[in-house]
Amino acid sequence: MRSPRITAIALSMLAVTGSFVALQPATANATEPGTDGLLATSSDYGTYIGNADGTGQHVPTPLSSARYTTWSSDGSRIAWQNYAGTAGLVVSDPDGTSQVRIPNTTYSEGPTWYDSNTKLVFADYPSDNIASRTQLYVASVLGTGSKTPLFATDTGCADHHPLAHGNLIAFTHSCTSSPSQVWLYDKTTGTAHKVLDNASDGDISPDGTKIVFSRTSTYGDDLFESAIDGSGVTQLTTTGATQNKHHGAPVWSPSGTRIAYYSNGGPNGQDTEIFDMAAKTETVWLAWSWGSPSWQPINPSAPKPPMPPTDRGTYYPMSPYRIMDTRSGQGAPKGAVGNGGVVSLQVTGAGGVPTDASTVVLNVTVTEPTAGGYVTVYPTGVARPTASSLNYAKGWTGANSVTVKVGANGKVDLYNAGGPTQLIADVFGYYTQGHDCCSGYMGGQYHPLAQPVRLTDTRDWGIGRVPAGYYINSVASWNTTIDPHVRAFAVNVTATQPTGGGYLTAWNGYSGSLPNTSTLNYTPNATVPNFAVVPTTPCGDCGSATGLPSIGVYTSTNAHIIVDIVGYYDDGSLPGGLRFTPIVPTRIADTRSGQGWPSRLGPGATASIAAPGSIASVDTWALATNVTAVLPTSATYVTVWPSGAGRPGTSNLNPTAGSIVPNAVQTMIGADDKFNVFNAGGYCDVVVDVVGTFYQYPSSTASGWSTSAPVTPTAQSPTQIKRL
Template identity: 35%
Template structure:
């Protein structure tokens, strides 16, 4: 082996001598790896740089090397973290959370779905600092530091301590952390040695704050235990946990217990016991009430004190003592003992020792550090503000002069000094005044700091929350981008203007081309919802502090997205007959915005999603006082010359309505004349993401109870198989049916719903009237066997059911709603005669079917209308049954030819026909 090694060495030397290339030296690894889960640039397989950070902490933990720091941005990381790599002595692996620990910790949180603790097993030389976590589990570790963490378990959900250390482990340090709502604080078991537990605040711990069993050599110092539950023992040394140090702690309530096997070499001193009890101490099995009793029997606790410590509610949930004077100051202030090895240099909030001006120093040699996790300070915080000397905003062209003002909170009213660090490489400036001026000579973003001192040892540092921005002296420019944003409204856009200016932008204004401009002084983006599809010119106007103004324009085309259908259980969202209804009875010409998204009171979640393009409603007019009609159209749109439900005095008339969704999920319902109550049931909606598409079929009759004189009777339901009949496939999910009630013997209603299911409460589709044929189109989900149930409460009625199409995975048609428009009004061109027909156009070319509301008016004798695609055979079905003297509407889904045309035929007598378009299907 020696010979081989020498030969290899000679070869290396020869290579160097003759000048042959040497292997490249590997680059030093980066000092810092970055984690930031928000933003588009994070990548768990990337380099972990500031520009391309890791998305998860675990990805960084799997890549980190000794001496590197993992810096984690503020966010909520929904993951469980296990540390699998070790550092080296003097070169630890450090996990550092960005932010500040306080009563509302602004630090990154780590919490997987099961809120598992951070796990470190078999590793060494690790620092984990500045995180909000549910706990830590350490097993077989060495030289691990947990500092500045917020350790909390929600509602005591996990039955485990905040930090569990199992052996063999040595030199674990838990310091300056908040432990709250956990099942125990820090626990250590056999094989654990040299644990340091220092400067922690144990708040509302369900169990002992510190519990060590057979874990010798521990240091427990400068901790505060505020509230404990389910235990009387706060600090517990059990088994052989000898040679421990218990000093400078504040124990608000509970017992300090040291077992007989733990007393050897153990020191207990300079602690404050807030509420003494009969068993304040348990030492080697004996119980002592007061420090004097303990001292007399054991020599321990010479400087322990029984005394009141008042906590400051302003810092809740932290256990910070009040900065009071006299007896109210308690016994923890300026009374700590000599610095035990392991004592943190600063308190939990980062304060060093501060001499309370009105409390005597009772520490050794008149020292004035406080007991417990916190140092009571008069100088508590400082805010740093900046303003420009020309304009108020701290933004302008370099060289740029700003005025910095420090506002300190100092309850002791001492003389303060201020040291300003301008963060531009110039020397800091110390001043007795809180305001200074500074000129930034080079362009850049600068975040200055100020450190305030009070002469009593107190100091606090504050940083400017928003940087001073010194820019290049260039003119104002602006660029406008406009994109459709359908996340909450189908015709919404978001305009965003990007600017460059050395000055602050003082004003934004957006003109969306359909109304007055919208001033928006504080923000560079604006959302807008159009009332109808179209092409619009959007203009932005931007002004900066120098008075410069720039305008930009962009054209944007908005339209309803082609959408699939989702059927829902019929849900009533309006019934003006109900006492206390949000929607009152409709009067002459009155309109109401109907919220179709939200469920009725007491139900959770949205009924119709925010991105729905159109909604299907069954609308019923009842108790009308005059001949009138209800019109339905998207809110914010101009009232169209269309109608949906025509009715006369005292009539109950129902009709299906398909209508585009207006801004904020509302549609308008308008009554033309007289007074009327209205009932609205939502049956389904259209969204771009729905997988159920439409397919029209040649209209076919599925049921006619007149054929065997077998009418439905009151309270009865009849099942009708739809899938597999009339061109409807077996995997269809919903069917488009025209249901006509005829030969009814009493007033009542008919409901259609999925076969084999319970009839929904809001299940009325049409109303029966003796002596009249009443039609209505229904869109009904199919039951598991592909059937629908037909129910009536009329004494008896015949039903005629025709199928016009279906929704399902085999369908290809996506629905595009349109602002309601009139395609035909024969009152302008002459009525339909007996057996006459006309061709109607106006549906966009390429459509396969149109959603049309047909209305018959001026009818001279009972008749029916039939509609079908131009150029195809007339089917033996009906779309609308009309009666003399009545205006009869019916929602229809009509196949159209490639040019978007359909034919309408009248059967008997003469009648006028009105056709209103509400949308169309096109195969995708």
């Protein structure tokens, strides 16, 4: 039994193996000052991370473009400036994985963690104007929203190099007319004040009583310390004055016994050094390095950073793109696929699908079969499952939407059981297994509707069938909060009463030309539905609906068009969305054998089918399935919907007598993990295969996903049928 709940996910401490120390939880009373952990510093090769004694130093590959790296106060995350590709601040795990870009920080300097590790403070240029002076800004580590000023100064001077400790931030205040100063910003009062003249790069000690800083001497820069109020200044190093070295960017170790800093002008040119407070010695930690070093605290009692956004399980819609056609040899050997034949199709890297896609959404078409049979689409490298993706009859041309997990080497297999047939595959989009989410918009989360909504039924327009070579726009509107964030519609598109054989193509109609793909194929007078996830575009000339999200549907032959929306995909920003986990196709119901339901469905009968515990967990809210109607005794329609809800007035399949008809169905499940399947007429067997599950991302809402009905869109009628 599922119930709404909050899933708490905490970032675990990193366990570093090999030549690194293992970052295990410290003693129960571990508070700052604590035990010194790893050290990170910048170089021309990226960020080096290593043990405090200088062993184990290396640049993790994902950090090869990182500089000015700083640790969160619990030591579980790092923040850094990216200086390759899309510049700006990034939050990641200490090995550079699970990266999240922070928007609007293109020219930022090194960050510091702030406000219980929920925010970053950094220096940046106002309005990205690099001719101006830097100010201090704050941004959420969740990678959402814009940077905001930490406080208003507007003095014409530059504020930079912030380092936070609790509610205080030490920073450097620089004016062209006077030497730099160290200032403190106090979160409790929201004010900043000067504490030291002729000083820069201040850092507050772990116990909060002292400041270490850099000060210009006769020939260089040395390190000094003072009380937190700037009194009692004491010089720590003398090599700035005696050896012309320039010491800068000092930071206390978590134990308060050592100081790491950047040095320039010594025998190594530029390096990272450590000053031992007791021995008064300076030791080179890493030669030929630069920038601000940072110590890792081992402090599990400190607040952990919130779960950063990741696009794992989100959907990226694409304009339909043909990646396989055995008629021409595109993507597969040329020629019909024989009985028992398997085509291994490369899907990653094809049509814009990235290498880290976990799942692809294909429209698979069968044409010119010499005998009846079925096609199973499944991940390459796994045993062929007992499931079917598409059933066909001799001489039939038809398609089905197939959501399939990506297998070994980025491939999926298409197995043909039946007469030799030609196979076509068009890619419509993909789900990701997780990558850099915040350059551009993040992948979409799925928002299912409690009841499908009919957007379009041209039979009701009173103007006859849509002519061959024309298209219509289906437009929906939720509200002004949701509409701008809708990136794709999940729809059932149906062709009915066509005057001849042909096809429909659903695509983002106002955005580019008609793609060389089809969504479904039909024969004269047939009623043929197919599920599709179609990218949206703002409707360009839809009267009062202009600017609202829409899709286009084209017909090659005179036909009526029906569009039912079952859900939508957002841009990753709306609360309450669901994300996808793929599985190898798994059969959970087959009324022919009594699996899942004891017998075939009679006229007006409803089967209540349970998702087994091996598939549906407490976090599962919807299923991606393939539902097949098998050999109905008369023409009928089949409707699928979650248990506990009223049956909608729409259909998912429209089989004729004696046919075998599949369709992809994304259905919510009830609190009892069940969904319903209704058969309108005659007797009909039903087969259900599950290809994945939808779950709620833990940080999507503060109170868990609601079982109340989602916001329902209102259909908007386009003003005209348009010719391509």
